[in-house]
Amino acid sequence: MADIARLAGVSVSTVSRALSGSPLVNAATKQRVAELARSLNYSINVGAQNLRLKQNRTVAVIVPFDPETRQHLSDPFFLAIIGSIADALTDRGYDMLLSRVDANTLDQAAQFHGTGRAVGIILIGQWHHHDQLNQMALRGVPLVVWGAQLSGQIYASVGSHNQIGGEQATAHLLAQGARRIAFLGDPELPEVGLRYAGYLNAHERAGITPDPQLMLPVAFVRESVQAAVRELHARGVPFDAVFAGSDLVAMTTTSTLRSLGVNVPEDVLVAGYDDIELAAHFHPPLTTVRQPIVEAGEALVNCLLSQLAGERPQSVLLPTELVVRESTQTTTA
Amino acid sequence: MADIARLAGVSVSTVSRALSGSPLVNAATKQRVAELARSLNYSINVGAQNLRLKQNRTVAVIVPFDPETRQHLSDPFFLAIIGSIADALTDRGYDMLLSRVDANTLDQAAQFHGTGRAVGIILIGQWHHHDQLNQMALRGVPLVVWGAQLSGQIYASVGSHNQIGGEQATAHLLAQGARRIAFLGDPELPEVGLRYAGYLNAHERAGITPDPQLMLPVAFVRESVQAAVRELHARGVPFDAVFAGSDLVAMTTTSTLRSLGVNVPEDVLVAGYDDIELAAHFHPPLTTVRQPIVEAGEALVNCLLSQLAGERPQSVLLPTELVVRESTQTTTA
DNA sequence: CTGAAAGCGCTAACAA
DNA sequence: TTGTTAGCGCTTTCAG
Numbered sequence: 171m172a173d174i175a176r177l178a179g180v181s182v183s184t185v186s187r188a189l190s191g192s193p194l195v196n197a198a199t200k201q202r203v204a205e206l207a208r209s210l211n212y213s214i215n216v217g218a219q220n221l222r223l224k225q226n227r228t229v230a231v232i233v234p235f236d237p238e239t240r241q242h243l244s245d246p247f248f249l250a251i252i253g254s255i256a257d258a259l260t261d262r263g264y265d266m267l268l269s270r271v272d273a274n275t276l277d278q279a280a281q282f283h284g285t286g287r288a289v290g291i292i293l294i295g296q297w298h299h300h301d302q303l304n305q306m307a308l309r310g311v312p313l314v315v316w317g318a319q320l321s322g323q324i325y326a327s328v329g330s331h332n333q334i335g336g337e338q339a340t341a342h343l344l345a346q347g348a349r350r351i352a353f354l355g356d357p358e359l360p361e362v363g364l365r366y367a368g369y370l371n372a373h374e375r376a377g378i379t380p381d382p383q384l385m386l387p388v389a390f391v392r393e394s395v396q397a398a399v400r401e402l403h404a405r406g407v408p409f410d411a412v413f414a415g416s417d418l419v420a421m422t423t424t425s426t427l428r429s430l431g432v433n434v435p436e437d438v439l440v441a442g443y444d445d446i447e448l449a450a451h452f453h454p455p456l457t458t459v460r461q462p463i464v465e466a467g468e469a470l471v472n473c474l475l476s477q478l479a480g481e482r483p484q485s486v487l488l489p490t491e492l493v494v495r496e497s498t499q500t501t502t503a
Numbered sequence: 504m505a506d507i508a509r510l511a512g513v514s515v516s517t518v519s520r521a522l523s524g525s526p527l528v529n530a531a532t533k534q535r536v537a538e539l540a541r542s543l544n545y546s547i548n549v550g551a552q553n554l555r556l557k558q559n560r561t562v563a564v565i566v567p568f569d570p571e572t573r574q575h576l577s578d579p580f581f582l583a584i585i586g587s588i589a590d591a592l593t594d595r596g597y598d599m600l601l602s603r604v605d606a607n608t609l610d611q612a613a614q615f616h617g618t619g620r621a622v623g624i625i626l627i628g629q630w631h632h633h634d635q636l637n638q639m640a641l642r643g644v645p646l647v648v649w650g651a652q653l654s655g656q657i658y659a660s661v662g663s664h665n666q667i668g669g670e671q672a673t674a675h676l677l678a679q680g681a682r683r684i685a686f687l688g689d690p691e692l693p694e695v696g697l698r699y700a701g702y703l704n705a706h707e708r709a710g711i712t713p714d715p716q717l718m719l720p721v722a723f724v725r726e727s728v729q730a731a732v733r734e735l736h737a738r739g740v741p742f743d744a745v746f747a748g749s750d751l752v753a754m755t756t757t758s759t760l761r762s763l764g765v766n767v768p769e770d771v772l773v774a775g776y777d778d779i780e781l782a783a784h785f786h787p788p789l790t791t792v793r794q795p796i797v798e799a800g801e802a803l804v805n806c807l808l809s810q811l812a813g814e815r816p817q818s819v820l821l822p823t824e825l826v827v828r829e830s831t832q833t834t835t836a
Numbered sequence: 837c838t839g840a841a842a843g844c845g846c847t848a849a850c851a852a
Numbered sequence: 853t854t855g856t857t858a859g860c861g862c863t864t865t866c867a868g
Contacts, residue, residue, distance in 0.1 A: 171861065181839045186863055196837060211642065213617040217554050218861035221844050226550075228600075233589075246781070249582035252601075256566075260603050265620075267561070268585075268601045270593050284546040286845090287598075309544065418781075425784040448579070448751075451758045453786035504845065514855050519847060529853060551845035554860050619861090 171214075174206050189214060220286075228265045229474060230288035231255055234273035234295060245390065245418055247444045247461075248294055251316060254467030255292060262471060276302045283311045290474045292316070296327070296360055307483070314473045316466070318360035319485050326483035328469045332361050335459040335490035336368020339413050339441045342457070344376050346498055348411035348439055352384040352402060354395065354423060355415025362415045365443060369413060383407050388419070395419050399426040410438060411498070417442035417449050417458055424452070424497070439498040455495035462488055504547075507539050522547060553619075561598040562807060563621035564588055567606035567630060578723065578751055580777040580794070581627055584649060587800030588625060595804060609635045616644045623807045625649070629660070629693055640816070647806045649799070651693035652818050659816035661802045665694050668792040668823035669701020672746050672774045675790070677709050679831055681744035681772055685717040685735060687728065687756060688748025695748045698776060702746055716740050721752070728752050732759040743771060744831070750775035750782050750791055757785070757830070772831040778824075788828035795821055 175182045180199060187195045188203035207213070220226050231252065252268065259266045267288055271278045276299050282288040290312030296303060300320055307313050307325035315327045343351050353369050355362040366385070373380045384407070386398040395414075399422075402409065414420035420442030424434045434440045434454060442449060445460035469486045477483050508515045513532060520528045521536035540546070553559050564585065585601065592599045600621055604611045609632050615621040623645030629636060633653055640646050640658035647659045676684050686702050688695040699718070706713045717740070719731040728747075732755075735742065747753035753775030757767045767773045767787060775782060778793035802819045810816050 182861090183840080183863075184838060186861095187838085190863085194837065199837085211617070213614055215554075215861055216618040216620050217550050217559075218619075218844090219863080221548075221550050221554055221846090221860090222862045222864085224844070231601075246579050246582065249579070249586060252585070253582060256601055256603055266601045268564075268589055268599045270589055281546055284544070285549040286551075287549050421781060421784045425786065425788070428786065448754065448781055451754045453758065453761065455758070515845090516847075516856080517854060519845095520854090523847085527853065532853085548845055551860090552847080554844090554862090555846045555848090557860070 171212070174203060174210065174212060177210075178202050178206055226286065226289045227263060228267050228288045229259055229290055229292060229471070230267045230269060230279070230282035231292045232279045232282070232294065233268075233270045234276060234279075234293070234297060234299070235270050237272045237274060245416070246446045246448065247416060247418070247463075250446060250463050251294060251466055254463050255470055256467075257464075258467040258471040262475065264471075264475075273297060273299065277306065280306050280309065280311045289478055290314070292470050292474060296320075298358065300360070312474060312477045314470050314477075314483075316470060318364050319487060320360055323485070324483075326473050326477065326485050328466065328473055328486040328488065329361060330459075330461040330466075330488045330490045332364035332490075333368040333371070335443060335461075335492075336365035336413070337372045338368075338490060338492040339365075339443065339457075339459050340369045340372035341375070342492055342494065343411045343413060343439055343441055343498060344372060344378070346411075346439055346500055349378065350381060350384060350409045351411040351413055352386060352409045353380075353413050353415075354386050354388050354398065354419050356387050356389055357385075358387070365413075365415060381407075384409055388415075390416055390419060392418075392422050395422040396426045399423050400430065403427075403430050403432070412438060412440045414440065414442045417444040417446045417456060420456055420458065420497075421448075421452055424454075424456075435497050435499055439500070441498055445493055449493075450495065452497075454497045454499075457495045457498040458493055460491045460493050462491075504545070507536060507543065507545060510543075511535050511539055559619065559622045560596060561600050561621050562592055562623055562625060562804070563600045563602060563612070563615035564625045564627065565612045565615070566601075566603045566627045567609060567612075567632070568603050570605045570607060578749070579779045579781065580749060580751070580796075583779060583796050584627060584799055587796050588803055589800075590797075591800040591804040595808065597804075597808075606630060606632065610639065613639050613642065613644045622811055623647075625803050625807060631691065633693070645807060645810045647803050647810070647816075649803060651697050652820060653693055656818070657816075659806050659810065659818050661799065661806055661819040661821065662694060663792075663794040663799075663821045663823045665697035665823075666701040666704070668776060668794075668825075669698035669746070670705045671701075671823060671825040672698075672776065672790075672792050673702045673705035674709070675825055675827065676744045676746060676772055676774055676831060677705060677711070679744075679772055679833055682711065683714060683717060683742045684744040684746055685719060685742045686713075686746050686748075687719050687721050687731065687752050689720050689722055690718075691720070698746075698748060714740075717742055721748075723749055723752060725751075725755050728755040729759045732756050733763065736760075736763050736765070745771060745773045747773065747775045750777040750779045750789060753789055753791065753830075754781075754785055757787075757789075768830050768832055772833070774831055778826055782826075783828065785830075787830045787832075790828045790831040791826055793824045793826050795824075 296317035442458040626648040629650035775791040
C-alpha cells in the first residue's frame with residue numbers, strides 16, 4: 171500500500187480511501203490508484219484490515235472426532251452438510267474455516283472465537299457433549315450446533331424433527347405390514363434417541379409393543395452394523411423390517427443381509443434416515459426420511475448470523491419428509 | 504494482553520514472552536501470567552500475531568463451481584477428498600479455509616494468497632482451467648491441484664495414475680469376456696481423458712478396435728448419465744460392459760439400466776472409478792479403480808508445504824488399484 | 837479533497 | 853530477568 175502511495179504520489183490514507191471506494195476522494199486519483207493496484211497485482215491485507223476494523227467475516231465449522239478411533243470424516247451426510255454450509259456461507263460473503271477437534275476437548279473449538287479467527291462457530295454433531303456446548307454458549311461464544319433440540323439447552327441447534335421422522339418411517343413400515351421392526355442406532359446420541367422415541371410412538375399408536383431384542387444399539391460404523399445384523403440373524407430372532415439410524419447404516423444392513431441370504435425387500439423391509447444422494451440409486455432404492463440438506467446449511471448460517479446481529483439464539487427444527495422407494499415395497503404391491 | 508500485564512504488574516512484553524514460553528522469563532511470573540490468562544479466559548489474537556510475525560498457518564482449499572448450474576458440492580469422492588485434506592492439515596497443525604469460487608474467474612483463488620489469508624492454495628479439480636492455473640503458478644502463488652498431470656504444466660498436481668487406472672479397468676472387462684465396452688465420461692476433462700486413453704490402450708493391446716459409438720461424453724451429473732444410457736439403449740447399439748468415469752456415474756448407470764430391464768452383471772458388466780465408500784455396499788458391489796483417498800490428502804498437503812519450504816513444485820502420481828467386485832463377475836464364474 | 841498521526845494487538849531488538 | 857520502543861499493514865479522526 172505504501173508502494174502504491176509513492177507511485178501515485180499521494181499518501182497512504184488516500185490510497186486506503188480510494189481502494190475502499192470512499193466518495194471523499196477525487197475520481198481521477200481513485201482511477202489512478204485502482205490501476206496501479208491492479209498492475210502491481212496488489213490486494214489489501216485482510217489480516218491487518220481485520221485487526222484495525224476489529225471485524226471478521228470468517229466462520230469456523232467444526233467436526234468433532236473421537237480420538238480413539240481417530241475416525242476419518244466420511245459419512246456422506248455430514249460431508250454433504252459441510253458442502254451446503256460452504257455454499258450458504260459463500261452466498262453471504264463469509265469464509266469458512268473447517269476444522270476437526272478432539273471430541274473430548276471440545277472447548278478447543280471456542281478458541282477459534284477467542285483468538286479472533288472466526289466470528290462464530292458451527293458445530294457438526296452434538297454427540298454426547300451437551301454440557302460442554304452449554305458451557306460454551308454460557309461463555310458467550312456465538313454457536314450453532316447441528317443436532318437435536320434438548321431440554322435445558324442454552325446453545326442454538328438446527329436439526330430435522332427427528333422424532334417425527336422416526337414416526338414417519340416406522341408408521342410406514344407398520345403400514346406395509348411389518349410387525350417386528352429392528353431399530354439400528356445408538357440411542358445415546360440425542361438425534362438417534364429421538365428417532366427411537368418416534369419408533370416407539372408409532373408402535374404405541376398402532377397398539378403394538380416392540381420386542382426389546384429388536385433394539386440394536388450400534389455405532390455408525392460399518393463393522394458395528396455388520397456384527398449386529400449377523401448376530402441378530404444368528405440368534406434366530408425373527409424380524410420383518412429394519413429402521414436404520416442413517417442411510418449408511420441402512421445400506422450396510424442391506425448388503426449384510428444379502429450376504430446372509432436375506433433379501434430386501436422380499437424378506438425384510440429396510441428404511442433409512444437422511445436421504446443422501448445415493449439412496450435413490452441404491453438397489454433396491456432406499457426408502458428413507460429426508461433431511462433437507464440445502465436448507466440445513468442455510469438455517470445453520472442464518473441462525474449464527476442472526477446471533478451475531480444481536481438476536482437471541484433461536485433453534486430451528488427442519489421438516490422431514492418420508493421418501494418411499496422400493497426397499498419397503500412388499501412384493502405383492 | 505494489556506489487562507493481564509496490568510493485573511500481573513508486569514509489562515506486555517513480559518506477558519507476551521511468558522505466553523510464548525520464552526526461557527527468558529522468571530518461572531514465577533510465567534506461572535502467574537498463565538493463571539491470569541486462564542482465569543480471564545484469554546487467548547492470543549492470532550490475527551495480530553500473524554500480522555506482526557508475517558506468518559500464517561492456514562491453507563485455502565478451493566472447489567471451483569460452474570456458475571451456470573451453480574451446482575452444489577455433492578460428489579462423494581470430492582467430499583471425501585476434502586475430508587482427507589482436513590485430516591492431513593489438522594495433523595500438520597494447519598487450518599483449512601474452504602471456499603468455492605466461480606470456475607470462470609479462478610484467479611479469485613489467488614486472492615486468498617494475495618491478501619495474506621492463506622499461505623497456499625489447494626485446488627480440487629483442474630477442469631478446463633489448465634492455462635489459468637499455469638498463470639497463477641507463474642505469479643508465484645503456492646499451489647497444488649488435484650487432477651491430471653499435463654504436459655507444459657508449471658503448477659504442481661496430485662492425482663492418481665488415471666491412464667493406468669483406465670487400462671486396469673478396461674483390461675479387466677476384456678478379460679471377463681466383454682467385447683463392446685461403453686465409456687461414460689467427458690474426455691475433455693484431463694483426468695477423464697487419460698482414463699479414456701487407458702481404455703483405448705487396453706483395447707489396442709487386446710487387438711480390438713472399440714466402436715466409436717460406445718464413447719458417451721457425459722457430464723458427471725445424474726441427468727446427463729441417465730439420458731446417455733437411455734439413448735444408447737434406445738438406439739439399439741449393443742454393448743456388454745460399461746466403464747464409467749466415476750463411481751457415481753457407474754451407480755447411476757446401473758440403476759438406469761435396471762430400470763430399462765437390463766441387469767448388472769448378468770446382461771452388462773459395469774466398472775467405475777474412485778472406490779468411494781459406498782461402492783462396496785452397492786448392489787451389485789461395484790468393481791472399481793481405487794484412488795487412495797487418505798494418501799491423496801496427505802500428498803496434496805505435503806506437496807504444498809514442501810513448496811512453502813522452498814522446494815520446487817513436485818507433482819505426484821498416486822498408484823491405482825483395481826478392486827474387483829460382483830458388478831463385473833460373469834454369472835458363470 | 838488530501839495528509840499527518842494515532843492506534844488495532846502483538847513481538848523483538850535493544851537497553852537496563 | 854524485565855521494560856521501552858518501534859513497527860507489522862491498515863483505517864480513521866482531525867486538521868488543513
